[in-house]
Amino acid sequence: MISNPFIITGDIPSAYFCDRKEESKNVIQMLTNGENICLMSPRRMGKSKLVQFCYDQEPLANEYYCFYIDIYHTTSLREFTYTFGRQVFSTLRNQSQKMVLWFVQALKSLNANFGFDPTTGMPTFSLSLGDVNNPEFTLEEIFKALEKADKPCIVCFDEFQQIANYPEKNIEALLRGHIQHLGNTNFIFSGSSRHLLTQMFHSYARPFYNSTSTLSLEAIKLEEYTLFATHWFEQYSKHIDPLLIGQVYQIMESNTYYVQKTLHELFENTPTGETCDTNMLPRLIDGMIEEQSVSYKQLLSFLPDRHKEVLFAIANEGKAEKIMGAQFIHRYRLPSASAVQSAVRKLMETDYITYYDGVYSIPDVLFRMYLKRIGGKE
Numbered sequence: 001m002i003s004n005p006f007i008i009t010g011d012i013p014s015a016y017f018c019d020r021k022e023e024s025k026n027v028i029q030m031l032t033n034g035e036n037i038c039l040m041s042p043r044r045m046g047k048s049k050l051v052q053f054c055y056d057q058e059p060l061a062n063e064y065y066c067f068y069i070d071i072y073h074t075t076s077l078r079e080f081t082y083t084f085g086r087q088v089f090s091t092l093r094n095q096s097q098k099m100v101l102w103f104v105q106a107l108k109s110l111n112a113n114f115g116f117d118p119t120t121g122m123p124t125f126s127l128s129l130g131d132v133n134n135p136e137f138t139l140e141e142i143f144k145a146l147e148k149a150d151k152p153c154i155v156c157f158d159e160f161q162q163i164a165n166y167p168e169k170n171i172e173a174l175l176r177g178h179i180q181h182l183g184n185t186n187f188i189f190s191g192s193s194r195h196l197l198t199q200m201f202h203s204y205a206r207p208f209y210n211s212t213s214t215l216s217l218e219a220i221k222l223e224e225y226t227l228f229a230t231h232w233f234e235q236y237s238k239h240i241d242p243l244l245i246g247q248v249y250q251i252m253e254s255n256t257y258y259v260q261k262t263l264h265e266l267f268e269n270t271p272t273g274e275t276c277d278t279n280m281l282p283r284l285i286d287g288m289i290e291e292q293s294v295s296y297k298q299l300l301s302f303l304p305d306r307h308k309e310v311l312f313a314i315a316n317e318g319k320a321e322k323i324m325g326a327q328f329i330h331r332y333r334l335p336s337a338s339a340v341q342s343a344v345r346k347l348m349e350t351d352y353i354t355y356y357d358g359v360y361s362i363p364d365v366l367f368r369m370y371l372k373r374i375g376g377k378e
């Protein structure tokens with residue numbers, strides 16, 4: 001048994017994965033039916049883990065090659081292609097000697113050094129970013145190789161909205177051009193920026209328009225999480241009042257990560273044989289905010305004062321409406337409507353704030369608590 005069943009870092013084995021029965025069934029069904037999926041939700045709701053969970057289920061686990069490519073840190077088509085190629089290689093290396101050789105041979109445009117590790121016998125592939133001289137061409141080679149694989153392929157590009165920030169202007173059209181011709185490969189495009197993804201997949205004029213089925217990942221239901229959490233407390237001869245789980249769920253606004261993290265801490269602080277003490281919750285949350293405060297401080301230090309003022313104002317309101325109106329501007333002593341407008345645009349780009357139906361808010365609940373606490377005073 002692992003020391004804490006509420007896993008907050010790294011892979012989550014299926015046994016420790018809460019619910020997502022319907023969602024995973026849907027995803028698997030759509031993919032095996034040949035559909036492509038756009039998977040969206042706010043950050044840390046569980047998209048990436050859901051994809052990994054689906055990859056571990058049949059028929060994806062054994063009858064498909066499944067590739068997961070996180071492109072959050074990529075900034076150009078070249079890096080995208082490099083990351084994609086490397087990930088396909090390392091996934092195949094763990095699964096099929098035959099396919100890995102085949103894949104490397106298919107990438108003719110690269111001068112990659114291919115060999116075998118003398119101690120492990122595993123194939124090695126020394127490729128650096130600089131070797132990708134012609135990303136468009138290499139990308140085509142990768143897609144062609146997947147088309148000819150001996151099993152169907154699933155490719156997930158996680159944090160896909162990132163491609164909108166590449167300097168090259170034709171990326172969407174380029175990718176769409178490839179994807180629509182592939183018969184052996186299906187895709188998951190997932191990401192946290194509803195704003196960017198909706199524009200990309202739902203605007204008539206954009207290349208990806210109507211090319212995918214959209215799946216908005218919602219929070220895990222309280223009843224499911226309660227069953228999951230009480231099960232694991234009991235398995236370790238500990239007890240927890242379901243009302244406390246409900247309280248955590250409410251405070252953390254049903255965000256999967258923060259609920260899981262709080263339960264992780266509650267579990268940690270409950271001795272075997274005892275019942276989780278409800279009174280420790282405020283202290284635990286203080287601790288969580290404290291733990292993050294260094295990175296929050298740093299993040300704020302990068303923001304111009306004008307943006308910070310607006311951020312604090314929105315944090316203070318919780319759900320902020322009419323923020324360009326005279327009343328709001330006056331209440332928070334903001335310089336002008338146009339200053340608010342430009343701050344809001346910048347803050348939305350980085351997802352520090354979100355906008356929905358006339359309301360601005362800070363989606364990260366812990367960050368919001370932190371901002372409210374320091375209240376504009378640093």
Ligand SMILES: Nc1ncnc2c1ncn2[C@@H]1O[C@H](COP(=O)(O)OP(=O)(O)O)[C@@H](O)[C@H]1O
Binds near residue numbers: 012016020041260
């Ligand atoms: N089904 C689940 N059961 C338990 N914990 C989960 C589950 N899904 C997500 N988590 C927790 O939430 C965290 C964030 O999930 P992740 O998939 O990375 O979110 P996203 O990709 O939407 O930002 C995970 O690290 C894990 O701690």
Ligand SMILES: [Mg+2]
Binds near residue numbers: 044048049158
């Ligand atoms: Mg993710």
